[in-house]
Amino acid sequence: MGSRALQGVCGSVPCARSCRTMVRRQAGSHNSTDWQQRATQLLQAGIHALWEITAVGTLWEPCGRPFYRPTMVTDRAHRSPTYPCARLALAALRRYWRSFHHAIRCACMPVEPDVARNWFMRPWLLGIAAHQPIRRTSGGPTNDFRYKAFISYSWADKTWAGWLHRVLEAYRPPKGMNVAARPLYPIFKDREEEAAGASIGASIEAALGASEFLIVLCSPRAVASPWVNHEVAWFKIHRDPKKILALIVGGEPGSSQTPAEAADACFPASLLYQVNADLLATEVLADAPLAADARAHGDGKRLAKLKLAAAMLGVGLDTLVQRDDRRRAARRRLLLVGLMALSTVLAGLSIFAFNQRDAALHARNQAVASKQEAEFQRDQAQGLVEFMVTDLRKRLDAVGRLDVLEAVGSQLADFYAKQNLATLNPDALGRRARVQLLLGEVDNLRGNLDPALARYREAAATTQELLRRDPDNQQRIFDHAQAVFWVGQIAWQRGDATTARSFWTQYYAQAQRLVALDPDKDDWQAELMYADSNLGTLDMDQGDAKAAAAHFAQSLSRSIKIYGEAPQTAQAAIELGQSYSWLANALFHQAKLDEAQAARRAELAVYARANQGNPGRADIKKRESIARYDLADMLLAAGQIEEATTEAKVAVELADGIRSKDPENLGLADRASLAHTLLGEAYGHAGQTGAARQQLAAAIAIADRLVAKDESIVRWRGKVGALPRLILARLEARSDQPTTASATYLRLTSSLRPLLAAGTSKQSIESIYCAALAGQARLAPQNHGANWQEIIAMLGPKPERHSPKTLTVLAEALVNSERADTAKSIVAKLYQAGYRHPEFMALLNIYPVLSPP
Incomplete structure (x- = not known):
């Protein structure tokens, strides 16, 4: 539809469409005006209006409550309030008289007979006549037109139509023009486009009939629109052609209707030419239209609007x-x-x-x-805080002041206790976790494993969450690695190898990630070095010295790569020395005595160089003490009793010296107990029984204090507490005190058996337990003959996993169980390796059959 006429006169889109459809169905068969039916229409309109007036008394609602009637749809809805009491009838009479008057006018229009008859057969279709009386626009002069103008346009020009509709309805003329405030309101503009039919629909016809002016939007689209041509033609036939106004929005006004120029023409044919009764353009030219040009190169929008307004206002x-x-x-x-x-x-x-x-x-x-x-x-x-948990902590470790270290940790804990943890950034939370680890380490060194483990787990939970939020942050990885290491450390101290391996494997994986992210950073290489030594320690505890040696060799290789053969700092010297220490232990366990001694002496050489530049460092002295008594043990294994005694004395002197400065450090007490044990053993084999008893008593006293502090630490109940008692029992047995020795052996087996039953993986406990069983069997073979079978059952399945001392006990059990050939094989390997421990040599003296050829 070229000019998308408004909705139907009954006030709704469906009604408008039904009206048009009905008219199209009925159009085409009636070509003459039936004046008899016109009269019938007049009569019906009058009757209808009288019926409305009669029924109006039933329509009003109390006190002016409004009701709404269907109206011809425009851009604004119209409401008619009802009037109560006597004013209702007068107002309704005036209103419906206008309806009757307009119905007569509409009935007199030359329309198709069937269409007219159908209007009054269905009065609701005639919205103008039956329901919506023509009103005077607000403030404007009284006239008989519902609309000031009807806008006819092609749907393609709807933007222009919308603009024109808005500006005309909103236009207020200047003062002094003697017109209404809004004289151009309302303007009819359709909202939907219909396909062209044989005639204009009833709703559009009614709207055209109710409009004073017709404004045609002229453009090539309007020329091609059949609806625009029909609307112009209808207005020319039924209304005053002088009331047709043109507004150019496209095309050229001077273009002809010839096919060559038709594409640029803007005036519809029905506007340029006269039209016949069939609403078709003829070939007779009409008066040339005077049009406003709203385009920028024409009049422009403002002047075009004023031209149209002047024409409609008559000024x-x-x-x-x-x-x-x-x-x-x-x-x-x-x-x-x-x-x-x-x-x-x-x-x-x-x-x-x-x-x-x-x-x-x-x-x-x-x-x-x-x-x-x-x-x-x-x-x-x-x-x-960072300084305290790093540099200061290292300096305090150097002087061996656990009390000062604890004071620092407590101050840091108080500092964080006053902080709102929710407001701390990740770096601060990471430092807090390191403070927790520091305090846990202090508790650990004092033997308070439960509080230490609680702090370690709290730190691990924090570092794990920080790592989850930032998985590739190297500092977060490092912090979490430290936390899981210490949780595993507590498990290792309690003999729980499975849990320890789980956490230390996590630590190893985190260290590998650090090296992968920054392979050139020495600190990350050091973490991987520590991780290798941890896994090697677990292998050593379970008797797999070969696997342990592989880990320790890898750790030593990394340590030399980081620090060189001659480290420049004390901390670097300690790290390198520890790598030599663990490797020496693994080699000694495999009876590789010469290699083990070489590694141990290399460790001591590192400490000696470090002491020259850092005299008096407690951390270096502690590790030198451990290296000294381990070397004393190796010297005893080689039969060098005098040299072993000398090294053990130095170890005891160093251990007691640093322990006296930090008596609450139970780690130092642990090492001091072992140093006294080795010195007591050396004195015993050297024939100095009194000195031996004194050293062993000192070792036992220290061990008992450790066990009293925390019985859950397997090392203290096992190697630290049981080894000096085993050596003391042997000393008593050699001193013709069999009863005392037997009682000591019995206490040993009774105290160690529950640890073995609990699944403790410490191989040193098995070795001491079997040695105690052998001691009982030597003193009372008639009562403890079954001890040899128990030793064989425990040690025999995997002899390659045991140390030379343990293999000596196994060989004695085998020879007492009439399995001398197997015992000779074990003895031969030990003898060939250069093993000459006094206990081993005593076995060969007692059982000459075992002596190598």
């Missing part, structure tokens, strides 16, 4: 333009005055705002300064 264009210009100038002056006043107000407000801004800036600067100061203080505090 001169010049007058309207001049008055509109004066109004615009007056508005500009008012606007200028308003802007000046507003500028004055804004200037005052600006001055006030500037003052407020300056005050706010000053306050903000103070707040920023305060924040910066707070951040500075926080950074300083965090930096101090």
